Amino acid sequence: MTRAFDIAVVGGGIVGLAVARGLAGRGLGVAILDEGDVARRASRGNFALVWVQSKGLGMARYGAWTTGSAALWPGFAAALRAETGQDVSLAQPGGYSLCLSEEELDRRRAAMMRMHNQPGWEPIPWEVQDHDRIARAMPGLGRDVVGGVFCPLDGHVNSLRLFRALHASALARGATYLPDHPVRDIAPLPGGGFRITTAQGEIEAGRIVLAAGLGNAALAPMVGLTAPVRPQRGQVLVTERTAPFLPHPVATLRQTDEGSVMIGDSKEENPVDEAVGPGVLAAMARRAARMFPVLGGLNIVRSWGALRVMSRDGFPVYDESETAPGAFLVTCHSGVTLAAAHSEVLAPMIAGGGLEDSVAAFSARRFDVPSAA
């Protein structure tokens, strides 16, 4: 027998769950179609920053969207806690990008200036700080750090607890989670709605949201959309737990609420898999130990590689199908930072009349414009 839902969300990662939770909260019958225990899940490998300072060079609207989501985060975290009992350990004490040479610092400063000089930019607070100033805020700072950029809006969460809390919240709001249901085909039905063929039979839904990360590339054309996303590998090292010593998250390393230190700053194009490479890990480890020498003596207990979901310009894609009304696409690589906006702003749009002008800039139609010579 075919099961029918008001709306089906394809993808059970942080992006899909945040949207599904928001939809379920609007009284819709939501199905979350997910892969199984072993899948390429960026949501299990991410770095857990709620990050503002570097977002938006090339698209001013993305900066404002990110800043808006960061501002929604405290209320979002409180709601998750009330609904699920899970504390996602949100902390937004401000964060740093640290530079290990004057040249790096100059590049960083120039990028920040270019970003802020864009037309339509909504200003955010930030400043370049020198070594001594940062060392006062971050004892243990290595002498090789010449300076960095501080933004008081930056923060981080416990992203695994966020992942679990989103599952629990979506279920508590009445969503149906269907693991081991990879989607094989989507057919728009003549009278509206969609027939979705999964590995475990067919499901019908009035509307559909594609939030399948890299899987969106293959799914989007089935409903008249395009999702130009590619995998970019990032690797992460995690230390054993240690006493709290890092009061602020750094773009490439942070101490979790549980005491371990995560280190991750590789960007590898054309990855063949999610494997870790010792050479990349070594380069990451060297930079981390220069930033905070105390890290050198800590044990590394885990490492992993995960695939970022990168669009052609690195910004999110939110779209609504013209040829198959009721089909939506949601994809981005900053699913943690944007979780609050996806759940509290984007999902209500999808549940209501459709995507609004405020997110029109994120349509994949931006890629159709021939680039200026």
Place this chain on the structure above:
Amino acid sequence: MKRLSDVASLREGYDLAIIGAGPAGMAAAATAGGRGLSVLLLDENPGLGGQVHRGVEASPLAAVPALANVPGAGRALAQAAARAEVEFLPGATVWHLDAARRIGVSAGGAARMVVARRVIIATGALERPMPIPGWTLPGVMSVGAAQTLLKAQGLVPEGRVVMAGSGPLLWLYAAQLVAAGHPPALLLDTTPRANWRAALPHLWDFLRSPYAAKGAGLLARVRRGVRVVSGVASLAIRAAPGGLEVAWPGGTARADRVLLHQGVVPQTNLAQAAGCELAWDKAQACFVPRTDGWGETNLPGIAIAGDTAGIAGAEAAEASGHVAALAALHALGALDGAARDAAAAPHQAARARWRRGRAFLDALYLPAPGFRVAPDEAIACRCEEVTGAALREAVRLGATGPNQAKAFLRCGMGPCQGRMCMLTVVETIVAARGVAPGTIKPLRIRPPVKPVTLAEIAAMDSTEAERAAVEGR
């Protein structure tokens, strides 16, 4: 054998690297040495022997007449390995292995990456966890750990000792305690009586195997000196004033020490991290790497020998170590096919002889599901203190296997990297979901398989492209 003292004395590359110096690794080294190839043997321990032949080169038990034979069993093999023309780095932690056969090895606080044309993984076995209520209380330890103290330090547990569980090692260690003059006060045998029906068809093969004589003597020696309660169907341990209390249907007993054991399972973390495929073995209720008759895995150039490829015991491990080494010699051009086959034949026959008796032991000593699944109040993952109840809650949230459960609960993320808890987690999820065990994939394991310091990782080389992936922003 050339014994190395640090990673600085390692070459950059070897023709063959053997990881683990237990019976399989020692046999592989003995066979592979002296053929003009560069061979490296690595082990965590200070000497040869592995777990089963721990202390084979120097043992505190040598001076104890009743136990002098304990380290003796592996002596001939250890001497053969010691005579072989190979390099041996003891005290070495192997924390990385990948499909390109790069081996990350640490010793004395320094790390190196070496490359091998062929690798034989011989990381042996570890004890199957026994997640009963109270199994993590102070004063409770595994029989394997207790036996390590006996072999390495000559220590026996003091006070009133209660042993509980099943399997050959339980009886072997009990017999060793009897011989040492410190018999346990009580042995609770959890072997399910119903297992006899499954075991009987294999009885004839068992009786013809060398295991039979060995086993019968053991059981008799223990039963003469120790109170044994058979058919124990459930167990719980509680803290009691001044010690512990063990409870089972029909009785309770006071104890100062409780020693648990219910068999051993392959130690597959390194193989998994490299990318070797595993499959569920129903007879042994554990994941076993897929290997062929030569020990070859799905990864070219990486073979597995000994109990890591499926529990078969020390003697079979030794035979499979010879076989895997002969296959490596052939692949490296040091031996033609006919010579390989001729040399392998006696070892293959020996392996078959020992394996014949194994099916009976597997069937008889398969622990009951109640001892393999964590009850609500018992801890499944010790590193992150995840209980059976928490695992069932994760299943309710939609976790279908250990990887999603790990994301929800952190089980398998601690320093042991899932070595201890994976089977318990998988079997608890399987039971909660009511699915067949073979349908669930194991935890994905990534390096470092064993903890290594950030400074040691920082000392590894990076290519220009690898540096650019991190710094090029």
